[in-house]
Structures are given as structure tokens and as C-alpha cells.
Amino acid sequence: MFRRNSARAAALAVMAGSILFAVPAAANATTTAYTPQTACGSSYATVDSFDLPGGTSTVYLTYSRSTGKNCVATIKNTKVGTPTLTGAYLTFGDGSGRQEEWQNFSYYATAYLYAPGQCIYYGGRDYNSGDWWGKGPDWCS
Template sequence: MSRPLVRRAAAALGLALVATALTAAPASAAYGGQCGSGYREVNKTSISGGTVHLTYNNSNGRNCVVVARSNPGSAMDMDAALKRSDSASWQTDPGNFTEYAGPVYLDAAGQCVDWGGVIGGEWVVRTGTNCG
């Protein structure tokens, strides 16, 4: 292979890798403080179109979940969900939202929680996390 051809091939491979890196990761929506004062993000997970944020307030022992869209726009089906792992009862906030679903609160100091959310038709749920 000649040097110019090797350089062009390397450049093309480099551009392909950059394009893959730019498109492979889902967009993340930053936590915007929707749960209120004293809550800090302790966990998060990506969902197509946004991020599900789990927060905790050390002073009152409450968890909070917010589902934030990466690109707010027209109202669409969304939900934020939270429960203690030893319970069957979910706290939810379903509806059509333009920016975020939630906040949903739960007293769960020292206990494992299950949490998640919906954007459009996609669900994501994390179980048995943030114990204690």
C-alpha cells in the first residue's frame, strides 16, 4: 500500500470511529433539582430520549425519582416510578409531559429501592438498589 493510500485509509477509519463514538451513546439529561432543596443525585440510568434520576435527602430519609427528557418538546407519555424493594406498591407520576415526569417521593431510609421510568414506549427499571 502506498503512503497516501495508507493515510487516507487511516483518516477514514478515524472519522468512522469518531462518528460511531458520537452516535453510540444516548443523550443524557442532567438532573435539574426538581425534587427540591436537600436532594442529591445518588443514581441514574439512561433511557431512550433521556435519563431517570434517583435522588436522596439525608435530612429526611426520602428518595425521589425524576425522568428528564434530553430534548424537551411536544407532550408525550412519561412516568416516574419508585417503591421500596420489599413492597408491591409503586408511587408513580404518569402523564403526558413536555420536559420531565415526577418528582415521585418515598420514605425509604436504610432500605433498598426499585425505581425507573418511561419515555414514549420505553421502560427502564432498576431493582434492589441504594440499600442503606
């Protein structure tokens, strides 16, 4: 009987220890309540995305059928709520018509471009990436 209770107590202690160690890790995880639709608008559907170096921000390309515009949003994954360099840009496939926004933002940066029937480049930057990072021309409306 002593061994049975000891084994059960040991199993419970291991389970309790696992739970105690798991909670702080989950509590320290960085999350943001902001989405591409929060940043660009509810009519914008996400088309593509990529992480900036280090995963400190994610760059999202979105498109709205109702407005015919593309929007890029660079949403911070770290230092959320703290003003740090954050930027977003869009250009036509030939590199012209650049629309950009960058400054010390707390949550995200956005840029919009009306480019019907054209392919575009898009990208972003943040305090960790050091420079602009982009993709394209991947999206053609």
C-alpha cells in the same frame, strides 16, 4: 511570495470551514436546563442514573437526608417543551408501595418514596421506551 500567501489563505480557509461546520452541529444539540435537583428539590443529591432506550430521557435517583425521602426524576433529553408520555416510579425492595407519576409532561416526571432503612427499585418510561425500565434494588438508605 505568492506561494506563501496562498498557503496562508488555504490554511485560513480550512480553519474557517471547520468553524462554520462546527457551529451548526453544536447549535442543533439537545440540551435541557432541568436537573434532578430542579425536579426533586435542592436538598436532593443524585445517587444513580441511567438513560432510557435511545437516550430520549434520563432517569435519576436522588435522596434527601433532610426529608429521608427518595425521589426519582425522568428528565426528557428530546422533545423538551412538548407534552409526551413521561413517567417515574419507586417501590420498596419487595415490590410493594409503588409510587409513580406518568402522563404527557413537557419536561420531567417525578415520584417520591419514604423508605428509611430499606432498599428500593426505581425507574422511568417515556414516549420512546415503550414500557417501564428500572434498576434495583440498588439503593438502600
